[in-house]
Amino acid sequence: xxxxxxxxxxxxxxxxxxxxxxxxxxxxxxxxxxxxxxxxxxxxxxxxxxxxxxxxxxxxxxxxxxxxxxxxxxxxxxxxxxxxxxxxxxxxxxxxxxxxxxxxxxxxxxxxxxxxxxxxxxxxxxxxxxxxxxxxxxxxxxxxxxxxxxxxxxxxxxxxxxxxxxxxxxxxxxxxxxxxxxxxxxxxxxxxxxxxxxxxxxxxxxxxxxxxxxxxxxxxxxxxxxxxxxxxxxxxxxxxxxxxxxxxxxxxxxxxxxxxxxxxxxxxxxxxxxxxxxxxxxxxxxxxxxxxxxxxxxxxxxxxxxxxxxxxxxxxxxxxxxxxxxxxxxxxxxxxxxxxxxxxxxxxxxxxxxxxxxxxxxxxxxxxxxxxxxxxxxxxxxxxxxxxxxxxxxxxxxxxxxxxxxxxxxxxxxxxxxxxxxxxxxxxxxxxxx
Numbered sequence: 001x002x003x004x005x006x007x008x009x010x011x012x013x014x015x016x017x018x019x020x021x022x023x024x025x026x027x028x029x030x031x032x033x034x035x036x037x038x039x040x041x042x043x044x045x046x047x048x049x050x051x052x053x054x055x056x057x058x059x060x061x062x063x064x065x066x067x068x069x070x071x072x073x074x075x076x077x078x079x080x081x082x083x084x085x086x087x088x089x090x091x092x093x094x095x096x097x098x099x100x101x102x103x104x105x106x107x108x109x110x111x112x113x114x115x116x117x118x119x120x121x122x123x124x125x126x127x128x129x130x131x132x133x134x135x136x137x138x139x140x141x142x143x144x145x146x147x148x149x150x151x152x153x154x155x156x157x158x159x160x161x162x163x164x165x166x167x168x169x170x171x172x173x174x175x176x177x178x179x180x181x182x183x184x185x186x187x188x189x190x191x192x193x194x195x196x197x198x199x200x201x202x203x204x205x206x207x208x209x210x211x212x213x214x215x216x217x218x219x220x221x222x223x224x225x226x227x228x229x230x231x232x233x234x235x236x237x238x239x240x241x242x243x244x245x246x247x248x249x250x251x252x253x254x255x256x257x258x259x260x261x262x263x264x265x266x267x268x269x270x271x272x273x274x275x276x277x278x279x280x281x282x283x284x285x286x287x288x289x290x291x292x293x294x295x296x297x298x299x300x301x302x303x304x305x306x307x308x309x310x311x312x313x314x315x316x317x318x319x320x321x322x323x324x325x326x327x328x329x330x331x332x333x334x335x336x337x338x339x340x341x342x343x344x345x346x347x348x349x350x351x352x353x354x355x356x357x358x359x360x361x362x363x364x365x366x367x368x369x370x371x372x373x374x375x376x377x378x379x380x381x382x383x384x385x386x387x388x389x390x391x392x393x394x395x396x397x398x399x400x401x402x403x404x405x406x407x408x409x410x411x412x413x414x415x416x417x418x419x420x421x422x423x424x425x426x427x428x429x430x431x432x433x434x
Contacts, residue, residue, distance in 0.1 A: 042084065047190075048083045050132050052064055056251065058249055062203065081195075083193055084192055086122075089183060089186065089187040091316060095329060096296045101113050101157035103155070103156055104143065105151045106149060111140045111144065114139070116136045122226070130261070131260050136204045141211060147210075166178075170189070171218075173220050189220060190220040192219075196208070197209070200319065230262045231264070237258070238258060241289070268312075270285075271284055278297055278299050300330055300366070305345075305372050308346045312334050315332050342389035343392075343395075350392045358381060
């Protein structure tokens with residue numbers, strides 16, 4: 001394995017150390033592996049505001065950079081920068097990127113395991129603070145264009161698994177011990193960081209693409225289950241009628257204002273589908289404007305129903321070269337207006353087509369959407385949803401229709417549920433060939 005080149009400063013220190021040894025002089029030489037920063041030192045830092053971290057000048061260039069703490073040079077002589085963030089977690093990291101350990105030496109750009117969460121301020125007054133930032137890590141930094149082919153920058157599979165465990169099970173401030181349940185949306189956290197990179201329009205908190213210990217970031221859980229209320233937006237809030245983005249470098253309005261925020265995008269329909277599945281993408285429209293939706297690393301998308309009609313999307317407004325949104329679960333898609341309870345496909349009638357959908361997704365938990373048959377909003381498809389469908393059997397948005405006798409209906413639903421168990425795991429029960 002090739003070793004990374006040392007900095008000029010490191011070479012000078014090592015040369016001086018060699019001379020000291022040769023002359024028999026006894027002095028302390030600073031170590032390059034950092035000691036643990038004290039709680040008092042971290043406590044001495046103010047939290048960096050997200051609005052400052054993502055600020056732009058009048059030409060759209062970034063202004064911020066990680067603050068340098070000159071008094072901390074004993075921990076990393078050539079790298080004394082440090083900062084703190086405080087925000088609420090917006091996504092489950094397991095549903096955004098694939099963190100599976102995948103060490104490789106090449107090809108260039110193959111970063112292996114990936115991990116990312118977004119956090120945003122809890123401040124409600126945008127004059128004080130607004131927005132958020134992504135926390136990101138990659139495994140194979142030796143394959144990154146900055147370092148390729150110096151593979152010593154990468155994490156081995158064992159090292160990567162240990163790093164991800166520390167992030168997914170961070171220290172609980174109240175106990176001083178790792179949390180027993182993994183990091184999740186609604187966790188209010190403190191981030192203690194040394195590195196950051198401006199990439200494709202925003203600053204990310206990261207390790208600056210190296211596995212050197214003193215560039216690690218740490219997470220402290222301050223509080224769990226903090227309510228997250230999405231901001232309501234439409235495409236008209238972020239795009240002009242000519243379909244170009246509203247870009248305000250002061251970040252007071254338009255797409256820049258919503259960057260890294262938890263939002264609900266209202267009243268859109270499908271424009272095109274690039275791929276409806278894990279790591280897929282779709283394009284939505286309000287009739288005049290279009291917008292990209294990035295689907296997360298969640299296998300629930302592979303079997304979920306594509307939303308139909310006019311719908312809303314709740315997710316994370318993002319910038320990755322261009323503006324877009326992350327949706328990490330099929331449950332992030334909901335009908336814009338109330339449908340008849342039990343009308344899974346949104347065609348205005350509760351009938352056998354809806355029953356077949358419910359059956360096809362029977363037992364789905366955690367990520368189920370209305371379009372899969374989750375009519376009570378608990379992200380599951382189960383007997384409660386079957387009962388809702390049964391209660392509204394035959395109802396139509398246009399007019400009332402005769403409803404079958406309850407006994408016959410109940411028997412029919414039992415049959416549908418039985419079919420659902422038998423067909424679970426097959427796409428639409430083999431294209432409805434039940």
